[in-house]
Amino acid sequence: MHNDLAQIGTPCCDLPQTKRGHERRLALLLSANELFLERGYDAVSLDDIVQHAGGSKASIYKYFGNKEGLFTAICDYRCEQFSKDICEPFNVNTDDLRTYLIQTLMNFKTQILRFENAAFIRLILEQAQRSPKLALYIHEQGPKHVQLTIASALTKADEYGLIDCKQPIYAAQFYFGIIRHIEWPVLMSVDIQDNDQEIYDYFSYCVDRFLQGHQKV
Template identity: 60%
Template sequence: MLNTFQFQTSHDIPATKRGHERCVALLESATELFLSRGYDAVSLDDIVNHAGGSKASIYKYFGNKDGLFKAICDYRRIQFFEDISVTCDQKSIDLRTNLVTTLLNFYSHIQKPKNASFMKLIMEQGQRNPDIARHIHENGPLKIQQVVADSLKKAHESGLLYCENPLYSAQLYFGILRNLEWRIIIGVPLEQDDQEVFKYISYAVDRFLDGHQKG
């Protein structure tokens, strides 16, 4: 993780392992404080006192509090990709299984209370700051949609399905989870158990694939 995280919003990229560890400590401490107290109630002094180090490190690597929050979103996006994309590079797994498993992993990820709380925090900060909203959208949903779109494009080129607009199809694909995702974010109890969710996702993926066959 330390080697792959690029600190895209930083002013100065850490050059050493210790520097990376210091940055990750700041990100994790800030995340914990933001989730427990709320973004506005947490100061940079609070973060430094919790993580150790100095405010100079925050200014050096992230610029300011908003820059730190963007970096947290980048950091958690990488963790999110690791959580849901376990099967993407396993060529022995068929396309349907890959699509079903990705959505099941997505569902499992957003069900975790800390992840659901962070999604709420993202929505709040996106409404507060259009620049943050744009950064999150371009480096979050758009990136994962593009990953799926690339897979659908390859499947189209190999004749596994007919997909003339992979990006549109990727957006449609993630819409399968929209109702469940929204209920989790706003705190409405889910009526389905895990087995019912599996049946629903399997059914929806089958209909998705049916719609990508040549008539």
């Protein structure tokens, strides 16, 4: 995780050219991530981050531009990891579509139930209300990217005659509606009562209905 996080760049800002610079930048990212989750974005100052990580505010300005740039760099990494851990590209030659769709939902459930992921999503939602630019950026990097991956899978399945899906974007949006009854309670800190088997059975039922709606006539 730490090495990957260190490689996330910030537009118009420098990436360190030395090992010491990489270590300093990484320390700032890790400290900011920890403090934002612990206290919330507004309650954390640049001085707090520097005190926690060491170094100076000059390093923050050099590598991230400002506090928002630092937060965006963390969001980039977390969105990338979240998306990667949820769904991989669909291989029409080796993957069973039903299994792929159910497993993707199970992966989503696993990620959203992780405390740190849920806490950071809440933090993003809070900040997005104040910054439309950030909200759009995070949507493009996170939810939209995942939807497009599923839309691509549905497109391939249509091209190979597995289903009839001429509106894959709409279908992908509809498909991810299956997870909402888990996603929203988690984001509102409500405990999920269903066990893994119950959730799997629910996903299987919904995916079967989804695929029936896209059967070739």
